[in-house]
Each structure stands twice: as C-alpha cells, then as structure tokens.
Amino acid sequence: MAKDLTQKEMLRIDYNPPKSGWMDTPVKIKPGIYCHPAKPEKITDVGMPNAHTWNPLDEDWNLPANWQQIFFEGMRERLDKHRSFKIFMDICVRCGACADKCHFFLGSGDPKNMPVVRAELLRSIYRKEFTTAGKILGSLAGGRELTPAVLKELWYYFFQCTECRRCSLFCPYGIDTAEITIIGREILNLLGLNINWIQEPVSNCYHIGNHLGLKPHTFKENIEFLRDDIESYVGVRIEPTFNRKGAEVLFVTPSGDVFAEPGIYTLMGYLMLFEHIGLDYTWSTYASESGNFGFFTSFEMAKRLNAKIYAEAKRLGVKFIIGGECGHMWRVIHQYMDTFNGPADFLEVPVSPMTGTTFENARSSKMIHITEFTADLIKHGKLKIDPSRNNHMKVTFHDSCNTSRAMGILEEPRYVINNVCKHFYEMPDTTIREQTFCCGSGSGLNASENMEIRLRGGLPRANAVKYVHEKHGVDTVACICAIDRAVLPASMEYWVPGVKVAGVSELVANALIMEGEGERTLNLRGEEIPVTEGGDNV
Amino acid sequence: MNNWLFERKSSISEGWLRRIFETYPPEAATFLSNQNDRFANPIGSAFLSAAGPILEELFGEGNPETVEGFIDEIIRIRAVQDFRPSDAVSIFFLLKLAIRDEMTKEKEGQDKIKTEDILFLESKIDKFSLAAFDIYMKCRERVWEIRFNDFIKRPFVLSEAAMCPSYLIKKGMIKDVGFDGEKGCSLS
C-alpha cells in the first residue's frame, strides 16, 4: 500500500517549472543582478539627455512619451554611422559557435547570456523595424516589437555584458557582440538609462579629472601618503612631481590605484620603479585618470574623456605618455584614440630614455603600457632585482580582456613576472591569453549591489584559478588592470578563498633593490617577508 | 544497502544529473550536460564530478560530512544563480525522483526492494538535503559579507554622497529589497 502511494505520487511530483524558449520568457528583473540607476544630475551635468528618476523594479520607468521614436532614431543613426553595427545586425547565421563562450552564460546557465542571444535581443528589433521581411512577417522572420518589457530586457542584459570580446574570438564571421553591447548601451543612454556606477565616474572625470572625484590636492596628498609608506617599508624617500612642465614623460593611471586597495600597492610600485631608473616624469592632477568610463556610456563621452589626457600632455610639453596598469584604457588608446582625437603629432614616438628602445607599436598613440616599458628595462638589464623576496609567493597571471584581446600584451607581463618571482604557474591554455576569461565585472559593472551577477560571471576565471591553487598551491593572482585588482578579491573570497590579488608592478617593486634602501623585511603591504633560518626567503 | 539499487548506481547518477540539468532553461541544459571540459563548462563539470562520490557515500555510510566538499562545490554555484532557495537546494529531492525513476523502469525493481530499504535510503537523503541547506545558508551569508565589504571599501566619501544609500532611498532609486510592503518578504 505504502509502495503504491509512493509510486502514484512519484508520477505527479515535478520540481521543475515549465520551460519556454528565450523569446517567450519574459524578463524578471532581480536585485543583486543590476546596478543602481544613474543620478539625474550626473547625467545632466555632462549634457546627456533625458535624465530622470526611475527604479528598475518599478513597472513604470518614467520614460519620455516618445521613447520608442528616440530609440529607433538612435538606432537608425548608428546603423548609418557604424558599418560594423549594420553588418553585425545582418550577417549572424546563428551557428552557435559563440554561445558557450561567455563567462556570464557559463556561470549562470541563463540562455540570454549566450552572446548570440544577447545580440538577438537587439537584432530582433532591428529585423522588425529596419528589414522588409521583419516588417511583413514579424516573429516568423525573427522580429519583435519594441515594448516596454523588451526595453527592460535590453537594459538588463546589456548591463550583464562586460564587453570583453571573448565571444568574438570564436565567431567565424568576426561578429563582435561587445560592439553590439556598446551601441546598445549608447542607445539606452539616449533614454537616460545609464547606471550610476558608470555615470558618476564619467561626471567626476569630466569635471574633476578622475573617476573617484579626487580633487587635485587630495590626489596629490594620497600619492604622498603612499610615498610615506614606501619610506617606512623600504627606507627610501621619493619625491614625485605634479603638473611639472617640461618633464619628458606624463604618467597616467586609473584613480583606483591612488585610493583603493590593493591598487595602492601597485602605485607604490610605479613610484619605486621610476625612482629606481631616474625617469624624468610627472603626474598630472588634472588628467588624473587613465581609465575611461565614458567608453561604457557612449563613443562621444569616451572621446571627451580621452581628450583631456592628450590636452594635458600638450600643455605640459612632455615627449610621450606612459600609462599604468589599466585594462580598458588600452582598448580606447589602441583602437579608438586615433579616430577620436588623433593624430597626437605634437608628441614624439616613445623611446625609452634608459634603453633606447623605440616603441613602434605606439607610433601613432604616443602612449605605452607600463608593463611593456618594464619588460624592456629588464631585458636590457636596467633593473637591480632580488626575486627571492617574492619566493614565498606562488603566482599565476590573469590576462585582462583588454590588454590581451585588444592589445596583444601577452608575453610582457609573463616575462616580467618570471624575472621577479620564482614560482609562476599558468592557468590552463583555454582560459588565458587571447582566450582569457573576464574577471566578471568589467565595463563598469564593478559595483557592489550587483554582486550576484559578478560572482556568476567570475566563476569561469575563478574555476581556473582554483585549479592552479589546488594543483600548485597558487596563492596570488597577478594582473595588469585596475578593475581586476578591484574585483578579483571578491571573486576569490567566494570561489577560491586564500588567494590574493596583486598588480605586476607591486611584485616588481618588492623585488627591486633600491639605492640606499634599508633592510627589506616588509613588503609594500607592510607585511613581514617570510625568511628561513638560513636567511633565505622561503 | 539494497544491492539491486547499488548495482544501478551509474544509471541513477545519470538520471539524477539529467534532472538537475533540467532545472536550467532548455537551451542551457543541453550544453551543461554535454560539455565535459572542466574549464569550458564549470557548472556542468562540477555536477559531473560531484555526483559519483556523493552517491557512493549515500549508498555507503551515508554521512554527508564525508563529501561536504562536493556538496559545497555544487551548492556554492546554485547559491548565486537564478534560483529560489528551495530550488537551489532541491538537488537531493531530485535524487529521490531519480531513484524512483530507476525503480519504475523495471518491474523487478519494485519487487526486489523492501519498503524499509527505501525509507532508510530516503532518510539518508534527507540528511544530505539538510547539509545542503546549511551550506546554502553559509554561501548566502558569504555573498552578503562580500557585498558589504565591497561596499564599505568603496571610496564614496570622496565625491559628495556619491553612492550613499540614503540618497538613493530618498530619491526612490532603490528600495529595501528584503521586504515588500504589500506582499511581505519576497522569495525572489
């Protein structure tokens, strides 16, 4: 009897909800996944349109009455302006090669995070509105109406794409879903639908000079605090200069390095490196940001924020620019700068004053990455290094999406790390270099309120770190991107506790033998460097 | 333990995994169950590598602590995915269904298994469910701690009320998400 009952029940019970295809599954906006909306005054104060108060959880987003018209006109304008966008809308054959390459899909299992579907969210509107077949056949031709629900879905999923371009690597047609997201977000911005974590830094950077809104005196003071820390830990006093006209080099770095942990240790690394080689350089308290959250807003904003770095270089009369460890800055510099604000012909092609190396790759942008600069110094024997100070660390390297896929900086950081650390272990091939997995929080999605989506998106990267952590005891993820430094600690705390995050320049500086230094018992974090009985570092 | 069931462990495991993957949207379920590479499919491979050892323990001593690492691995993933708490920890209920599926496949199955065997096994599964619930709660608390730590590390002091929550609440741009005045505590 008991058995009969069990079996009957068994046939009835199903724990799974009914399923439908992605287009028929309405979006359900959930806290933990999205970032707070932009404050209206931060939209207005950079001259962007349709600033208004709204809440993603509300039914009514207080959109302007003619929001559909604004959307379509914005889309039309961009289809005409960007040939790539038009092509990407037309040529996808839905082969699915990109479908399982996105870290958000791999960490969430949500099909709308498959790059092909993410693009299809917008492509379906394109078909309905801009193609004859779609206008006549509607959903039979893959088209759909732009309803308020569809707009919400677009917003939700374009802010779940970190514009990392991993998917584009696998597309036989070279379709770059990141570009679709970039333009999708740009159209959403026409309706005042940015997130605050992007908009406020944009406003700060535009008006004050950096994302964090550090005013010139604060910016300077912070760097001086870090200089004092170096004096305590290393025994060397460094005197950096600010806004100094006639310096040979302007140095710019993400403002996160000036204020946020663990970026500050990387900044201490820059200070020590430049002191070590006697570089004639200056900081600027006006162009005090190398990151560019404008790039996550609109091309126009990216252009405006990028311009000030070059304007400052011109004002100070430097020869060329060195940029700190930043990811997306380099995508802007390498792929957009020339079209935005180039050519920077008032600057010189960067030549290392220490080694004489000409950086041909920067012939047009006149700006080089600190990691290529450091690698060249090491290659020419210009640094005095004691790598044993890093002997207690087991290091792996996380390629930032932008420096690897957009810029091809692949060998330099590895070369540097191998010269300053004894124990270096690569993560598996399919998770590094061009195929690197995103940290999960790029493109301005590094807020706190969206932690759940960050953790989902961080899983594929963390999963590879976990592998080398378990296999080789890796305890440090090195990176050359400020967003990585800001967000990987959270991802590690959840997925691979016990692994910390460090900028490559921090590792370099820990190994540098500075002239006149005291006994180096502390690292740049003020922690004891473990030493064995015989005096050697373990 | 009942031998008949024990012999069908791999088939039960397959059925269990199928049911787990079915908790994901259909477009994802196929991928999750077909791609075996640990790095190309972190979710699917976590389930694949955990299912065997968990079943082994269940059919043996039945002590969830022995395989806590495996339970943790899969619950940690589900704890940040788009599931209600009950769905996130439902995996051991799905195991009961997978075992029942196996029993109904062959008439012989039902004859060979004593009711007390089934009850005993299901009680053991209940222990695993409770362990899963504990781990789920630990993971959720961890998410909130990480979120809080991340929030207080924000340099918002620098730009007047940049991300101050009271500003956002005043402006109606965020709500207290834990409690909905009309519906009470929200599950999703």
Ligand code: SF4
């Ligand atoms: S660009 Fe990156 S985040 Fe965006 S869809 Fe492609 S893989 Fe996903």
Ligand code: SF4
């Ligand atoms: S790989 Fe390219 S063509 Fe294939 S589905 Fe993805 S975007 Fe479309």
